[in-house]
Amino acid sequence: MSRTRILDTLRAGLAAAPLSVPEPPARPASLAVGPDAWALLAAVLEPLDVRLRVAKNPAEAATHVADIARARGAASYARWQDMPAGLDMDAALAGLTRLSPDCCQALAQVDLGLTFAQAALLDSGSLVLIAGAQRPRSVSLLPPTHVCLVPRASLLPDVSALPELLSRQRGPSGLLPSCLNLVTGPSSTADIELVLVRGVHGPGALDIVGLDWDL
Amino acid sequence: MVLTSTFTPRNFREQSERASHDATLRAVLDHATRYFMGKRGAALEAFADRDTHFARARSARLTALSRLPDLLEQLERSASAAGTKVHWAADAAEGRAIVTGIAKGCGAKVVVKGKSMVTEEIALNPALEATGAEVWETDLGEFIVQLAGEPPSHIIAPCIHKSRADVAALFREKLGLADLSDSASIPELTLLARRALREKFLAADLGVTGVNMAVAESGSVILVENEGNIRMSTTCPPVHVAVMSLEKVVATLEDAADLLRVLPRSATGQKMSSYVSVLTGPRRADELDGAREAHLVILDNGRSEVLADPVLREALLCFRCGACLNSCPVYQTIGGHAYGSVYSGPIGALLSSLLLPAEDTRDLPFGCTMCGACKKTCPLGIDHPNLMLRLRERVCAGKPHFIGAAHAFLASHPLAYRLAVGAARAVDPRLDLLPRLPGLPSGLASFVESRQPPGLKSSFSAQLRAGRKKQGGA
Numbered sequence: 297m298s299r300t301r302i303l304d305t306l307r308a309g310l311a312a313a314p315l316s317v318p319e320p321p322a323r324p325a326s327l328a329v330g331p332d333a334w335a336l337l338a339a340v341l342e343p344l345d346v347r348l349r350v351a352k353n354p355a356e357a358a359t360h361v362a363d364i365a366r367a368r369g370a371a372s373y374a375r376w377q378d379m380p381a382g383l384d385m386d387a388a389l390a391g392l393t394r395l396s397p398d399c400c401q402a403l404a405q406v407d408l409g410l411t412f413a414q415a416a417l418l419d420s421g422s423l424v425l426i427a428g429a430q431r432p433r434s435v436s437l438l439p440p441t442h443v444c445l446v447p448r449a450s451l452l453p454d455v456s457a458l459p460e461l462l463s464r465q466r467g468p469s470g471l472l473p474s475c476l477n478l479v480t481g482p483s484s485t486a487d488i489e490l491v492l493v494r495g496v497h498g499p500g501a502l503d504i505v506g507l508d509w510d511l
Numbered sequence: 512m513v514l515t516s517t518f519t520p521r522n523f524r525e526q527s528e529r530a531s532h533d534a535t536l537r538a539v540l541d542h543a544t545r546y547f548m549g550k551r552g553a554a555l556e557a558f559a560d561r562d563t564h565f566a567r568a569r570s571a572r573l574t575a576l577s578r579l580p581d582l583l584e585q586l587e588r589s590a591s592a593a594g595t596k597v598h599w600a601a602d603a604a605e606g607r608a609i610v611t612g613i614a615k616g617c618g619a620k621v622v623v624k625g626k627s628m629v630t631e632e633i634a635l636n637p638a639l640e641a642t643g644a645e646v647w648e649t650d651l652g653e654f655i656v657q658l659a660g661e662p663p664s665h666i667i668a669p670c671i672h673k674s675r676a677d678v679a680a681l682f683r684e685k686l687g688l689a690d691l692s693d694s695a696s697i698p699e700l701t702l703l704a705r706r707a708l709r710e711k712f713l714a715a716d717l718g719v720t721g722v723n724m725a726v727a728e729s730g731s732v733i734l735v736e737n738e739g740n741i742r743m744s745t746t747c748p749p750v751h752v753a754v755m756s757l758e759k760v761v762a763t764l765e766d767a768a769d770l771l772r773v774l775p776r777s778a779t780g781q782k783m784s785s786y787v788s789v790l791t792g793p794r795r796a797d798e799l800d801g802a803r804e805a806h807l808v809i810l811d812n813g814r815s816e817v818l819a820d821p822v823l824r825e826a827l828l829c830f831r832c833g834a835c836l837n838s839c840p841v842y843q844t845i846g847g848h849a850y851g852s853v854y855s856g857p858i859g860a861l862l863s864s865l866l867l868p869a870e871d872t873r874d875l876p877f878g879c880t881m882c883g884a885c886k887k888t889c890p891l892g893i894d895h896p897n898l899m900l901r902l903r904e905r906v907c908a909g910k911p912h913f914i915g916a917a918h919a920f921l922a923s924h925p926l927a928y929r930l931a932v933g934a935a936r937a938v939d940p941r942l943d944l945l946p947r948l949p950g951l952p953s954g955l956a957s958f959v960e961s962r963q964p965p966g967l968k969s970s971f972s973a974q975l976r977a978g979r980k981k982q983g984g985a
Contacts (some may be wrong), residue, residue: 298601302757302811306580309818315577320570323769324560340782341908398799400747401713429797433746437739455771455783459764462729471593472729474795475745478787483739485701485834487652487670488678490546493701496651497708497901500740 304331327418333451334506340421341504344481345494350506357505358388361410361443364503366388368441370407380412380447380511395404399434409435409499412445415461416504419454420480423504426465427475436479442499444479446509518662518851520863523874526849527841536672540839540846543671546836550780550832558776568773571766572828572891575758579818581810582727582760589730592793595805603633606810610719611638613806617718617750619644623708625734625741626650628666628831629756629810632866635719647711651704658685664847664855666833667778672846675700676740690984697814709741718744718802721753721832724770726806728763730791732807735774737785745790751802756810756829772828777832777890807923813866822901826861828891835895836884841878845952849876857885858894864902876902932970 328334338348349364351357365373373389374397386394395406403409411431415424423444427433436442452461455478465473483498493501518526528611530536536985555561555661559571575582587597600606610630614622622644624630636657638645648657652669656662658681663669668827671680677691678700683691686707695703720741732753734741745751767789775781816825836842836856847855852863852872876899885895907915921928939945 297599297607298811301601302809302815303580303583305811305815306583306757306818308819309815309824310577310579311820313821314825315573315821317570317573317826320567321563322857324563343964356652366521371755375924390749392568392781400800404651404709404713422783422787427794427798427801429795429799432740434800437742437746455768456765458768458771462764472731472789474593474790474792474798475801476789477742478783478789479785480781480783480787481785483737484785485651485738487650487655487668488700489671489675490543490671491697493698496738496740497706497712497743511569 298480310357323456324442326456327420327455328361329451333418333448334508336418337416337421337446337504337506340418341481344421344502346421346481346502346504347500348506350508352508354384356380356384357418357507358385359390360505361385361445364441364443364505365392365408368408368501368503369390370441372406374403374406374410374435374439375409376432378412378428380445380507382511383412383445383507384402384492386406397435398432400438402414403432403438406439408441408443409437410443411436412443412447413450414465415450415452415457415479416446417452417454417457421456422478422480424450424458424461425477425479426473428473428496433475433477436477436497440451440495441503442479442505445505445507447511449507449511467485468474519710519871520577520851520867520875521850521871523849523872523878526851527878530845530849536633536846537844539672540843543665544843547667547779547833547837551777551837552780554780554782554905562767564772565892567769568830569740569828569891571761571769572830574766574825574953576818576827582762583757585727586725586760587809589728589729590725590807593730595730595732595792595807598806598808600633600808600810602812605811606633606754606808606812607635607638607667609808610754611637611642613750613752614642614644614717616733616883617804619750621711622646622713622717622719622747623643623649623711623715623740623744624653624667625718625720625736625744625752626653627719629721629852630859632756633754633810633917633929635754635814639719644717645711647708647715649712649744650738651701651740652737654704654708655681658682659967662848662853666831666836669856672848676864681950686943712740712743712747715744715748715749715803718748718751720744720753720755722750722759722807723895724767725753725755725760725849726762726764726767726789727760729862729973731764731767732790733767733771734788735771735784735792737781737794739786742786745788746800748807749802750804751790751793752806752808754808754810756812757814761939765822773890774830774832777834817865820901823861823865823898825893826865826898828890828893829858829862832890833979834888835893837911838888839882840880840882840884846880850878857899859901860891861898864923869906873906876900876906894900936970 352500372393387472793805842856
């Protein structure tokens with residue numbers, strides 16, 4: 297059986313030539329997440345053509361989301377069921393048709409997908425999206441515009457924070473969530489003549505609304 | 512140059528010779544390698560504590576190799592616990608049989624694929640097509656080379672050898688877009704590919720991808736990309752198969768995070784690729800999307816044998832950032848196709864030599880100038896030149912070549928050296944006669960024929976002295 301043969305060969309190899317691993321240097325200290333965090337995030341997102349709008353309260357957040365929908369010319373939207381408390385996104389997008397995110401076929405018809413991030417990483421500008429019952433993966437993937445809400449408390453320094461974040465999301469059986477996506481800027485390619493194009497298979501536009509209050 | 516998939520590592524010499532005379536190819540390679548090196552250089556310049564991050568990344572990969580059999584078993588346990596079906600493939604044929612079996616089992620008519628070197632390595636596409644399924648490469652560059660019937664030419668940018676007009680002509684013919692003009696812009700061409708492939712994603716029964724890392728402690732598969740085609744391939748079709756070469760396992764999520772810090776920066780100069788997916792098992796019962804059935808194929812195909820060699824196993828540290836390709840003066844000159852296998856450049860010459868039959872790859876380790884640019888570039892500290900030497904030794908079966916032995920003798924006997932070189936300079940400065948001398952071993956003839964010395968009328972040391980004098984006088 298291949299499994300046994302592969303494992304036996306690997307064990308024989310390591311027995312013949314043991315491999316010891318020197319202790320690696322300590323991981324460098326992470327960036328501090330301080331009062332300038334929004335400014336840092338905005339700066340890292342800017343070269344990715346992503347605009348960060350920071351809202352002081354739910355009303356401002358609603359205005360920002362409505363502005364984005366207008367600017368992107370969206371006529372329909374789908375959203376995660378699960379949204380930070382106190383935000384009425386359906387009221388903010390009242391002029392648009394709300395479509396249900398049942399499946400990829402349905403989402404392929406939607407202009408704007410609205411999600412929220414469980415974390416955002418200041419080092420790279422990455423949004424951390426964790427899929428779940430009320431949080432289908434394709435809402436952030438199929439529509440041409442993706443709008444993501446980022447709560448203030450979710451700001452983290454860098455990808456080294458991911459293992460702990462994932463561990464906190466373990467289910468009762470100890471399993472990690474089925475899907476975590478880091479989303480860093482719009483979908484992009486430079487495959488033809490190394491010319492950068494935004495929006496190949498995923499959204500060509502990514503807009504972020506920072507929620508600058510304690511949820 | 513006519514590009515077909517008939518390239519083979521066996522013809523590495525001829526293919527390199529031809530490629531190095533192709534002016535268009537040289538221009539494209541020059542542009543592409545400079546582009547990648549420039550982006551990478553800028554990203555690393557701004558990368559605080561870079562060397563510490565590199566050392567941690569190397570350590571994560573070394574840890575993986577040092578515990579490889581245990582970690583693969585742990586991965587199998589944790590992935591199975593998450594509901595992933597784990598398969599083991601000893602070689603390419605078994606890998607193909609497993610994936611085609613899954614395709615038949617789910618009645619797949621349309622298969623979408625994310626970019627993956629390892630599925631190229633096992634020639635999966637023709638096998639899937641033989642089941643009657645349509646198979647679509649969905650990475651833009653891979654899609655283009657698939658339409659053209661060519662192999663990819665660069666790990667990160669598979670179609671860097673094609674111009675926008677080439678792509679327009681290809682789409683006109685293969686996508687039935689009769690009106691498409693040669694002057695179509697690159698965003699237009701990208702949009703056309705998006706539309707064509709969007710239909711396929713929505714119709715697909717099966718998504719097949721590679722694996723950037725698999726995490727033993729959690730059973731997760733990690734996929735890194737920029738376009739979103741891999742997310743589509745794992746989100747829309749009901750079944751997902753991830754094919755992983757066995758060395759891609761890492762012990763912990765922490766190790767994976769350390770590698771994610773380095774991989775995108777070294778590959779494309781990005782702080783993070785547009786999309787990183789961490790997938791653990793199939794979708795849960797209460798979820799609306801994602802594959803309902805998840806498979807992980809652990810492929811050996813010659814790798815397990817390499818672990819016993821303390822020098823050569825360093826090649827298994829590689830996480831395919833492609834930086835060594837761009838830094839290599841040989842790759843910069845001949846490009847990817849000349850190597851005649853899926854893997855090109857310094858790491859490609861090493862991997863092909865280790866994974867393919869020895870008689871097909873004997874020339875590959877000699878296509879190296881030993882300049883060490885690859886070693887200097889590699890964020891994981893792989894010492895490619897040292898591995899090349901080891902492979903050369905293996906090709907010669909440990910026995911010194913006549914030329915090597917002769918050179919070793921002359922190099923350690925200065926007087927003999929001067930006499931021999933002096934005689935050669937006096938009689939045959941352009942090395943025209945030497946190969947024709949009767950009674951000489953054929954190795955010497957081919958050695959001399961493949962080298963074109965500059966005028967040897969005066970010795971190098973004499974030329975150097977003269978040059979210094981001139982510089983001093985100026």
